[in-house]
Amino acid sequence: MIYEKYIRVLYIDLKDRKIRIEQREDLCEYLGGVGVASKLLEENIKPELSPLHEEQPIILAIGAASSIYPVITKTVAMFYSPLTGELGESYAGGRLALTMLLAGYDAIVIGGKADKPIYMTLNRSNIEFKDARALWGMSSDEAGRVIREREPGGGKRSILRIGPAGENMVSFASVCVDTYRHFGRLGLGAVFGSKNLKAVTIIGDRSIPVKNFKEYFKVYQEIYKKVTDTEIMSKYHDAGTPVNVEPLNEMGGLPTKNLRQNRFEYVEDISGDAFVRNNLVRKMACTGCPVGCIHIGQFRREFGKGYDYESVSVSYDYELIFALGSFLGIKSTDEILQLIEAVEQLGLDAMSTGVVLGWATEAYMEKLLTDRDTIIPLEFGNSSSYNKAIEYLAANENEFYKILSKGSYEAAKKYGGQDYAMTFAKNEMPGYHTGYGALVGAVVGARHSHLCNGGYSIDQSMGAFDKEKLVEGIFKEEKERCMLNSLAICLFARKVYDRETILKVLNAIGHELTDQDLTKIAERIYGTKLRIKERLGFKLKDVKVPKRFFETPGLWGKLDEGLAYELIGMYDERIKTIN
Amino acid sequence: MAKVLKADGMNKCIGCFTCMLVCAGVNRQNHSISKSAIKVRTSGGLKGKFVADVCIACNDERACAEACPTGVLIPRPGGGVILEPKSCIGCKKCTEACIVSAVFFDDTEGRPIICKHCGMCTRFCPHECLRMEEQDNDI
Numbered sequence: 001m002i003y004e005k006y007i008r009v010l011y012i013d014l015k016d017r018k019i020r021i022e023q024r025e026d027l028c029e030y031l032g033g034v035g036v037a038s039k040l041l042e043e044n045i046k047p048e049l050s051p052l053h054e055e056q057p058i059i060l061a062i063g064a065a066s067s068i069y070p071v072i073t074k075t076v077a078m079f080y081s082p083l084t085g086e087l088g089e090s091y092a093g094g095r096l097a098l099t100m101l102l103a104g105y106d107a108i109v110i111g112g113k114a115d116k117p118i119y120m121t122l123n124r125s126n127i128e129f130k131d132a133r134a135l136w137g138m139s140s141d142e143a144g145r146v147i148r149e150r151e152p153g154g155g156k157r158s159i160l161r162i163g164p165a166g167e168n169m170v171s172f173a174s175v176c177v178d179t180y181r182h183f184g185r186l187g188l189g190a191v192f193g194s195k196n197l198k199a200v201t202i203i204g205d206r207s208i209p210v211k212n213f214k215e216y217f218k219v220y221q222e223i224y225k226k227v228t229d230t231e232i233m234s235k236y237h238d239a240g241t242p243v244n245v246e247p248l249n250e251m252g253g254l255p256t257k258n259l260r261q262n263r264f265e266y267v268e269d270i271s272g273d274a275f276v277r278n279n280l281v282r283k284m285a286c287t288g289c290p291v292g293c294i295h296i297g298q299f300r301r302e303f304g305k306g307y308d309y310e311s312v313s314v315s316y317d318y319e320l321i322f323a324l325g326s327f328l329g330i331k332s333t334d335e336i337l338q339l340i341e342a343v344e345q346l347g348l349d350a351m352s353t354g355v356v357l358g359w360a361t362e363a364y365m366e367k368l369l370t371d372r373d374t375i376i377p378l379e380f381g382n383s384s385s386y387n388k389a390i391e392y393l394a395a396n397e398n399e400f401y402k403i404l405s406k407g408s409y410e411a412a413k414k415y416g417g418q419d420y421a422m423t424f425a426k427n428e429m430p431g432y433h434t435g436y437g438a439l440v441g442a443v444v445g446a447r448h449s450h451l452c453n454g455g456y457s458i459d460q461s462m463g464a465f466d467k468e469k470l471v472e473g474i475f476k477e478e479k480e481r482c483m484l485n486s487l488a489i490c491l492f493a494r495k496v497y498d499r500e501t502i503l504k505v506l507n508a509i510g511h512e513l514t515d516q517d518l519t520k521i522a523e524r525i526y527g528t529k530l531r532i533k534e535r536l537g538f539k540l541k542d543v544k545v546p547k548r549f550f551e552t553p554g555l556w557g558k559l560d561e562g563l564a565y566e567l568i569g570m571y572d573e574r575i576k577t578i579n
Numbered sequence: 580m581a582k583v584l585k586a587d588g589m590n591k592c593i594g595c596f597t598c599m600l601v602c603a604g605v606n607r608q609n610h611s612i613s614k615s616a617i618k619v620r621t622s623g624g625l626k627g628k629f630v631a632d633v634c635i636a637c638n639d640e641r642a643c644a645e646a647c648p649t650g651v652l653i654p655r656p657g658g659g660v661i662l663e664p665k666s667c668i669g670c671k672k673c674t675e676a677c678i679v680s681a682v683f684f685d686d687t688e689g690r691p692i693i694c695k696h697c698g699m700c701t702r703f704c705p706h707e708c709l710r711m712e713e714q715d716n717d718i
Contacts, residue, residue, distance in 0.1 A: 067600070068604075068610050070597070098596075098612070101610070102610075154620065155620040156613060204611075205611075207611050207614065208609060208611055209609050209610075210604055210608040210610060213604070216604070220604070224703060228705050283593050285593040286595070287594075288595065290595050290597050290705035291705070292593030292594075292595060292706070313626060
């Protein structure tokens with residue numbers, strides 16, 4: 001807790017509708033964010049029970065300096081992932097971090113299962129469990145609207161909610177946070193659904209006096225200046241992350257049509273510039289971030305014959321354009337936004353949804369699937385089919401879609417086509433087929449995300465290929481990000497928050513830490529995550545990488561399968577130094 | 580010459596709330612956005628437009644000052660008022676009198692939050708939504 005020597009944890013039991021608050025001094029050595037969340041997950045997870053068992057916990061945590069400095073905007077969620085069957089870790093922005101801070105909770109642990117659908121509203125002095133039976137089945141947008149109108153705290157609250165996909169426990173269902181942000185990856189939405197928990201509203205209404213104003217404001221201004229007056233962050237604000245579409249295509253690292261290609265022939269029509277030209281209507285920010293990277297695109301939809309149209313706005317980013325665009329061969333910005341809108345309303349992870357449908361399309365083409373399975377014909381570039389397929393997926397429409405909703409790994413295990421079910425340790429791939437860094441980074445990354453260690457970035461910056469250098473680079477970055485995420489800094493600002501800046505930030509609010517302390521914190525957190533993974537039975541040497549990754553060239557040509565496994569093996573040895 | 584705050588660029592707002600965090604921090608030495616004299620909110624959920632509720636610096640006649648029974652809201656040259664907190668009894672008459680709902684109330688301190696047009700929020704607005712404008716002294 002800011003200015004205190006303890007971490008304030010709120011434990012909620014949905015079954016008995018009881019709460020408990022603990023002020024834990026022992027958790028301070030994990031700093032906050034992913035550190036505290038990892039420790040709480042380790043304490044509360046039940047490896048012997050299934051990921052969606054009611055006794056599994058949901059952990060939410062903010063960092064030691066959340067929201068009071070620019071761009072420290074994230075909240076981490078940790079859970080037992082129903083998609084990978086191991087470590088679940090996901091980050092969301094929006095207003096959530098500020099509201100948790102001002103509601104007075106560093107971390108929230110949600111356990112048990114409500115007997116009927118409920119939603120919760122909590123603030124500094126009260127927690128209410130409310131009837132959500134009428135909300136069950138509603139889109140994430142609609143549920144948000146109803147709660148917004150019913151609950152107090154407008155302007156200083158955050159509303160988390162799931163859509164039908166979460167209710168139906170799709171393994172990659174997301175949780176929507178404040179309309180435009182999400183806990184997207186690894187299926188937190190399904191865990192909400194398994195607990196009959198439709199939504200959580202957090203109202204931040206506490207007063208926190210600034211302790212050492214002079215020092216605090218000096219550091220604040222320094223960072224604000226770095227964020228707004230230098231080039232470090234400008235690309236995120238200008239055209240946003242979609243500027244990556246064209247350069248990645250040019251380099252030959254843009255996964256296209258289920259990674260049958262590394263370049264997309266229609267790339268110009270779905271580039272960052274194309275979205276700016278055709279759709280961009282607004283930019284928004286998470287609370288406390290002067291950058292404003294959230295890009296809102298608008299498209300026109302005909303809802304009736306004749307002249308009946310509506311305008312629809314959704315947020316878009318690089319990863320969504322890859323997953324629901326190039327990966328499915330979709331060649332217009334409007335069609336991509338329509339698919340994003342479908343995924344948004346139903347409450348699915350956009351990345352997994354695109355990649356799962358990529359596998360399904362190829363499996364259908366290869367006749368591993370029939371029309372009876374897919375209901376509609378799936379083909380690259382056909383967005384209206386994909387729109388239907390997304391609905392079927394979220395609804396578990398038939399046996400096939402039910403299995404597909406468990407992810408591409410599970411679906412390929414049953415129907416075949418494992419060589420082109422594009423996952424890393426059961427998590428669907430991100431939008432970077434850059435080289436060994438991206439591949440090995442995602443396999444060894446604690447949650448198999450491109451954000452674990454930014455391996456794709458090492459591919460682009462590393463000059464001559466060097467095995468040791470690559471493995472060491474991934475290892476160092478994975479560890480360092482444990483520390484950054486213990487503060488829950490938006491990783492877009494990782495170059496603003498170097499160690500020196502982080503120490504200033506912490507010292508100005510009363511945390512007397514040194515550079516060595518940060519190193520120890522990073523190792524402690526990484527060690528905790530590795531222990532959890534081990535308890536859940538994960539072994540790096542068991543991971544099989546789909547063949548397609550070695551067939552389609554990346555930045556430096558085709559990857560060698562043997563070398564990739566050698567690098568994974570080297571990393572496996574490297575982590576033995578972490579306790 | 581006196582300056583007053585103008586929030587007439589709100590069409591450009593990205594909703595980062597930096598103005599609120601800085602106002603509360605600098606003027607009230609508090610991290611809570613509830614302590615800010617400017618309040619940015621959406622009209623109709625996050626899909627609606629951002630609007631700013633903040634003192635519009637009435638001059639000549641100031642409804643908040645007129646409504647104050649203890650006379651602690653002193654007309655400020657150029658527009659708006661200055662709060663003399665010592666004799667404020669926290670009756671909330673000023674909050675009711677302000678028809679643009681720009682006088683907020685601090686529940687922990689028991690007195691209104693009055694914008695003093697210091698311009699700190701304009702310095703930390705990344706998108707030029709807020710600016711200071713020179714005004715003739717109306718007093």
